[in-house]
Amino acid sequence: MSAAMDTESTYSGYSHYSGHSKKAHRQGRDRHKSPRSKDGSRSEKSVTIQTPPAEPLLGNDASRAEEGQDDNWGETTTAITGTSEHSISQEDIARISKDLEDSVGLDCKRYLGLTVAAVLGLLVFLTPIAFILLPQILWRDDLEPCGTVCEGLFISVAFKLLILLIGTWALFFRQPKADIPRVFVFRALLLVLIFLFVFSYWLFYGVRILDSKDTNYQGIVQYAVSLVDALLFIHYLAIVLLELRQLQPMFAVKVVRSTDGESRYYSLGHLSIQRAALVVLENYYKDFTVYNPALLTASKSRAAKHMAGLKVYNVDGPGNNASGQSRAMIAAAARRRDSSHNELYYEEADHERRVKKRRARLVVAVEEAFTHIKRLQAEEQQKAPGEMMDPREAAQAIFPSMARALQKYLRTTRQQQYHSMESILQHLSFCITNNMTPKAFLERYLNPGPTLQYDRDRWFSKQWTLVSEEAVTSGLQDGIVFVLKCLDFSLVVNVKKIPFIKLSEEFIDPKSHKFVLRLQSETSV
Amino acid sequence: PSYFIFFSFQQRIEIHKLRQGDNLILGFSIGGGIDQDPTQNPFSEDKTDKGIYVTRVTEGGPAEVAGLQIGDKIMQVNGWDMTMVTHDQARKRLTKRNEEVVRLLVTRQSLQKAVQQSMMS
Numbered sequence: 001m002s003a004a005m006d007t008e009s010t011y012s013g014y015s016h017y018s019g020h021s022k023k024a025h026r027q028g029r030d031r032h033k034s035p036r037s038k039d040g041s042r043s044e045k046s047v048t049i050q051t052p053p054a055e056p057l058l059g060n061d062a063s064r065a066e067e068g069q070d071d072n073w074g075e076t077t078t079a080i081t082g083t084s085e086h087s088i089s090q091e092d093i094a095r096i097s098k099d100l101e102d103s104v105g106l107d108c109k110r111y112l113g114l115t116v117a118a119v120l121g122l123l124v125f126l127t128p129i130a131f132i133l134l135p136q137i138l139w140r141d142d143l144e145p146c147g148t149v150c151e152g153l154f155i156s157v158a159f160k161l162l163i164l165l166i167g168t169w170a171l172f173f174r175q176p177k178a179d180i181p182r183v184f185v186f187r188a189l190l191l192v193l194i195f196l197f198v199f200s201y202w203l204f205y206g207v208r209i210l211d212s213k214d215t216n217y218q219g220i221v222q223y224a225v226s227l228v229d230a231l232l233f234i235h236y237l238a239i240v241l242l243e244l245r246q247l248q249p250m251f252a253v254k255v256v257r258s259t260d261g262e263s264r265y266y267s268l269g270h271l272s273i274q275r276a277a278l279v280v281l282e283n284y285y286k287d288f289t290v291y292n293p294a295l296l297t298a299s300k301s302r303a304a305k306h307m308a309g310l311k312v313y314n315v316d317g318p319g320n321n322a323s324g325q326s327r328a329m330i331a332a333a334a335r336r337r338d339s340s341h342n343e344l345y346y347e348e349a350d351h352e353r354r355v356k357k358r359r360a361r362l363v364v365a366v367e368e369a370f371t372h373i374k375r376l377q378a379e380e381q382q383k384a385p386g387e388m389m390d391p392r393e394a395a396q397a398i399f400p401s402m403a404r405a406l407q408k409y410l411r412t413t414r415q416q417q418y419h420s421m422e423s424i425l426q427h428l429s430f431c432i433t434n435n436m437t438p439k440a441f442l443e444r445y446l447n448p449g450p451t452l453q454y455d456r457d458r459w460f461s462k463q464w465t466l467v468s469e470e471a472v473t474s475g476l477q478d479g480i481v482f483v484l485k486c487l488d489f490s491l492v493v494n495v496k497k498i499p500f501i502k503l504s505e506e507f508i509d510p511k512s513h514k515f516v517l518r519l520q521s522e523t524s525v
Numbered sequence: 526p527s528y529f530i531f532f533s534f535q536q537r538i539e540i541h542k543l544r545q546g547d548n549l550i551l552g553f554s555i556g557g558g559i560d561q562d563p564t565q566n567p568f569s570e571d572k573t574d575k576g577i578y579v580t581r582v583t584e585g586g587p588a589e590v591a592g593l594q595i596g597d598k599i600m601q602v603n604g605w606d607m608t609m610v611t612h613d614q615a616r617k618r619l620t621k622r623n624e625e626v627v628r629l630l631v632t633r634q635s636l637q638k639a640v641q642q643s644m645m646s
Contacts, residue, residue: 518562521612522580524554525619 110179120191121168124198124231128157131205131224135217138210143217153221160228167235171243178281180274181466182473186241194234201227246271251476252496255280259296259489262288267498274472277484280493281464289448291460291489294414298347302340351412358409359446365405366438369398373432395429410445418454419445461486533570533634535600540591540627551619551627552586553579553593558612568596570634576600577607577615579631594633601630 135143209220246269256263264287268276373394381388410416431441451459466472468482478497483490542549557566559575568578579597582589599607602618619627
């Protein structure tokens with residue numbers, strides 16, 4: 001069977017341009033595997049299989065399928081291809097307009113905040129140095145000589161400033177990873193605090209020292225040292241408020257995706273709603289399987305069929321009682337003895353079976369394909385330079401033997417949009433390079449993975465809106481619900497408080513573990 | 526009229542031991558004892574009874590010939606009390622090498638048998 005599949009896949013690559021003959025051949029192939037006369041000329045086990053044509057095998061197939069020519073698509077999506085095409089184009093327009101109008105406004109806000117913080121930081125950093133240097137510059141001759149005490153204080157100021165610099169760099173100099181709707185409350189509070197603090201120090205300095213030209217230089221230097229100490233304490237406050245406070249988990253947050261009900265739980269500490277939304281979104285990209293609109297069509301068509309076929313006739317006369325009519329329709333539809341549950345059951349069982357069959361074929365094809373490749377050791381590399389291939393060429397050589405099986409499997413599980421031939425070839429050469437087994441290669445295709453695994457333009461989820469009844473800067477409380485909406489679906493987030501745990505202790509003496517045998521023996525006498 | 530009278534009566538049974546090679550055997554098995562688990566005894570009426578019970582009687586053996594039945598509770602062996610002994614003590618008292626005859630006092634519970642016997646006698 002594998003021999004027939006191998007030759008069929010290369011054959012299909014060459015007969016790509018004739019769609020009709022391909023369709024006919026596929027029908028023939030699926031029904032009865034008729035031996036072909038061309039088998040003798042192509043040896044299925046040799047490494048020198050001709051590479052497929054440059055046009056992407058899978059990509060074109062997918063587009064052809066959307067035109068409705070492929071048999072596999074016909075039965076499931078005839079009703080939906082029209083609407084999905086329309087909705088995609090509308091969504092594209094919406095997305096483009098949103099991008100245009102948002103990019104300008106948000107960038108300004110973000111950069112304004114950053115520049116304010118940077119300017120303030122620089123000012124604060126230079127202040128102690130200014131406090132120390134200004135008397136030297138302005139009234140050097142009047143100053144009392146200060147000796148070793150001052151020099152010791154200079155060293156301590158220098159090192160404390162260095163520590164402050166490193167700490168600020170570690171804590172605050174990070175690439176902003178998100179745009180949040182409202183200002184970050186704690187950060188703003190800290191900036192205001194620092195500003196007031198430094199302002200009051202400058203005020204005091206200006207009035208008491210600059211105006212009166214104080215000659216006690218040691219006092220001035222000690223004043224500068226106290227400023228640096230206070231700045232270090234503010235830095236400590238910043239760490240506690242911004243980083244440490246939310247580490248202890250206080251809330252368990254349940255995130256449910258509205259389209260298919262996939263849900264996860266996360267643990268969060270004391271955060272504001274917008275920061276909690278950020279954490280949820282960061283985890284969304286790596287935990288939730290990718291949103292696949294092709295999987296949702298079945299339930300919609302079932303629901304449509306359920307209510308269709310019922311018409312309401314108003315017998316009693318004019319009067320448009322709309323709610324009464326709809327209620328009557330719902331009641332009639334519920335009472336109607338339809339067998340849609342049967343349909344669902346058999347359809348799902350059938351689909352399961354088909355997926356399992358295709359999966360088995362795929363696994364066998366890939367395992368066999370991988371046996372064709374052997375890694376050359378260093379000494380062998382000198383001996384046979386003629387046939388050596390780099391990973392990319394090796395991948396291209398074995399790809400045709402598994403292409404058909406992989407394509408069919410992806411189509412059955414509706415994943416074909418997410419994998420182009422180029423990405424598959426890349427992944428294959430990556431697996432070959434890293435000595436991965438066929439199962440490791442297939443791991444990416446057998447089950448849908450998290451969103452991060454796929455190409456960015458397949459994500460369907462880049463712009464998010466936070467919808468909340470409470471103010472987004474208020475903290476999380478038990479029972480809060482907020483929604484993270486993107487264009488195609490939304491994530492409903494439900495916050496629950498972790499219960500107060502009462503833990504008591506019980507001491508067991510290790511010597512108190514005693515046992516007795518319960519026997520019932522029988523002895524013959 | 527047949528009533529189900531449930532009472533126990535005592536019986537004296539004299540068993541002559543059979544010599545098999547080097548051993549003298551009686552032909553039945555005992556269960557129970559004060560060191561055993563009384564709740565697992567299928568023959569006792571009271572599940573806290575730690576007495577010695579007859580759990581099996583070999584066919585054609587000396588015990589069966591003498592009239593011992595399965596489920597009998599052994600109260601005395603040759604005058605020795607068997608109601609508060611361990612399993613091993615009971616075994617020892619039954620298998621004394623210098624005794625050829627053991628006289629048991631057993632208690633048996635009967636339902637219909639008692640009625641029939643009283644009616645027949």
